[in-house]
Amino acid sequence: MTYFILFLFKIFYVEDKAGNTPVRDKEKSKQKFLNAVGKLLRTKGFSALKVNDIAAVAGLDKKLIYKYFGGRDQLVDQYLVSIDFWSNVKQDDAQPAITDGGREFTKQMVLQQYDYVASNKEFQKILLWGLSEKRKSLQNLADEREVVGEVLLKNITDPFFKDKAENFRASMAIIISGAYYLNMYSGASNSTFCGIDPAKEQGEKAIKKAIVNLVDMLYEDGKKQNG
Amino acid sequence: MTYFILFLFKIFYVEDKAGNTPVRDKEKSKQKFLNAVGKLLRTKGFSALKVNDIAAVAGLDKKLIYKYFGGRDQLVDQYLVSIDFWSNVKQDDAQPAITDGGREFTKQMVLQQYDYVASNKEFQKILLWGLSEKRKSLQNLADEREVVGEVLLKNITDPFFKDKAENFRASMAIIISGAYYLNMYSGASNSTFCGIDPAKEQGEKAIKKAIVNLVDMLYEDGKKQNG
DNA sequence: AAAATAAGTCACTTAATAGTGACTTATTTT
DNA sequence: AAAATAAGTCACTATTAAGTGACTTATTTT
Numbered sequence: 001m002t003y004f005i006l007f008l009f010k011i012f013y014v015e016d017k018a019g020n021t022p023v024r025d026k027e028k029s030k031q032k033f034l035n036a037v038g039k040l041l042r043t044k045g046f047s048a049l050k051v052n053d054i055a056a057v058a059g060l061d062k063k064l065i066y067k068y069f070g071g072r073d074q075l076v077d078q079y080l081v082s083i084d085f086w087s088n089v090k091q092d093d094a095q096p097a098i099t100d101g102g103r104e105f106t107k108q109m110v111l112q113q114y115d116y117v118a119s120n121k122e123f124q125k126i127l128l129w130g131l132s133e134k135r136k137s138l139q140n141l142a143d144e145r146e147v148v149g150e151v152l153l154k155n156i157t158d159p160f161f162k163d164k165a166e167n168f169r170a171s172m173a174i175i176i177s178g179a180y181y182l183n184m185y186s187g188a189s190n191s192t193f194c195g196i197d198p199a200k201e202q203g204e205k206a207i208k209k210a211i212v213n214l215v216d217m218l219y220e221d222g223k224k225q226n227g
Numbered sequence: 228m229t230y231f232i233l234f235l236f237k238i239f240y241v242e243d244k245a246g247n248t249p250v251r252d253k254e255k256s257k258q259k260f261l262n263a264v265g266k267l268l269r270t271k272g273f274s275a276l277k278v279n280d281i282a283a284v285a286g287l288d289k290k291l292i293y294k295y296f297g298g299r300d301q302l303v304d305q306y307l308v309s310i311d312f313w314s315n316v317k318q319d320d321a322q323p324a325i326t327d328g329g330r331e332f333t334k335q336m337v338l339q340q341y342d343y344v345a346s347n348k349e350f351q352k353i354l355l356w357g358l359s360e361k362r363k364s365l366q367n368l369a370d371e372r373e374v375v376g377e378v379l380l381k382n383i384t385d386p387f388f389k390d391k392a393e394n395f396r397a398s399m400a401i402i403i404s405g406a407y408y409l410n411m412y413s414g415a416s417n418s419t420f421c422g423i424d425p426a427k428e429q430g431e432k433a434i435k436k437a438i439v440n441l442v443d444m445l446y447e448d449g450k451k452q453n454g
Numbered sequence: 455a456a457a458a459t460a461a462g463t464c465a466c467t468t469a470a471t472a473g474t475g476a477c478t479t480a481t482t483t484t
Numbered sequence: 485a486a487a488a489t490a491a492g493t494c495a496c497t498a499t500t501a502a503g504t505g506a507c508t509t510a511t512t513t514t
Contacts, residue, residue: 131408214398217441
């Protein structure tokens with residue numbers, strides 16, 4: 001019996017060598033831990049990021065978390081800096097010149113944001129995490145989002161809305177954060193919100209239509225400034 | 228020495244009896260536990276609601292939590308059913324007849340909501356809790372909020388907005404949930420949102436102005452339906 | 455005022471999670 | 485292929501929190 005088992009083991013070993021894939025690879029293991037954090041976050045939320053569970057999902061010993069990252073917190077931080085949420089943002093380099101004060105661009109951007117949040121459980125959980133815990137790396141992510149938005153606001157919409165610029169910004173803050181909230185809400189609750197169910201096709205459609213409509217109204221209102 | 232201590236004890240005891248305030252009172256103790264839950268929730272959030280800590284804040288032994296409520300979860304549930312968030316809503320019985328499709332009433336209501344959330348840490352934490360955890364009693368609170376809102380929507384704004392009623396509801400969902408999010412955000416993050424800082428006087432003012440403006444625009448838009 | 459009951463405490467057990475020292479095994483270097 | 489190094493495992497300790505049995509003390513009932 002013992003011999004039989006030993007024999008099998010030998011075969012696996014040889015196959016591994018043949019495939020030139022080392023079984024032990026620090027970098028790959030580190031990545032496994034980072035992936036495990038992402039998976040747990042998506043499925044169970046940030047409060048489920050326990051050392052034991054992360055190690056179990058990664059399929060490795062938790063000792064390695066301390067060896068490679070220094071501890072759970074540093075692993076989690078590294079995970080947070082590793083994600084790039086703006087990879088999805090269409091970098092349409094051949095953008096048409098903006099002549100409408102960013103009206104179409106803004107609408108597109110907000111709708112894109114909405115779809116992104118709606119389809120990305122990980123992002124929802126990170127937003128929630130950011131509301132729940134003060135952590136440097138979460139703050140950094142929030143700041144990053146601000147920087148990206150600021151480009152659009154400062155260069156395109158502020159000049160268009162002139163002395164109504166602050167009002168436009170505040171309105172966009174409400175609309176975007178509303179989109180955030182409703183998406184988190186749809187995952188967490190079975191209730192409607194003002195009778196709208198963001199988890200259902202119809203609710204989502206209504207919300208997206210309302211977003212476009214609100215932005216349009218803001219621009220109509222802003223036109224009066226520009227004549 | 229021993230006699231001296233005994234003597235003091237006697238005095239305290241007599242005073243207690245004189246004041247007719249029994250030291251041991253089940254109902255008062257239960258209330259102490261419920262208050263402790265509220266206090267911990269406000270200051271540390273729902274994840275801090277540990278049996279040991281609740282007992283420590285209440286100044287009583289944790290055993291009583293099991294004796295009186297059955298356990299932490301039942302205590303927490305009882306706490307959640309005990310709170311009445313709509314106590315603050317002005318029950319203006321002498322309301323003027325609504326002739327504007329609820330325009331002024333809606334604006335007032337949303338602003339009032341905003342102030343309430345802004346000033347009520349407990350409510351913020353419960354909203355966050357509702358986004359984080361599926362718990363029957365939290366769902367009930369969400370449902371309760373829906374019921375209250377439905378009265379206004381169904382009886383006043385739906386008839387006014389007619390076939391744009393769903394759009395109005397979705398818009399209100401965005402505006403109110405945006406107000407929720409921005410208030411939670413201001414407590415959790417040091418970042419601005421679209422350059423607006425909801426934690427600062429100026430930011431709050433801008434948000435409230437934007438809310439009023441958005442509602443006004445929606446009603447202007449709705450007027451076209453009514454002629 | 456003695457007995458019964460109920461409130462409240464304390465010290466303990468159990469369970470879960472974090473963290474680590476000593477070891478084994480794979481890979482690389484010589 | 486032997487030695488050195490680095491990856492990975494395991495069994496253990498420490499810590500924290502939940503939960504409970506046996507007790508003490510206050511209050512009520514008789």
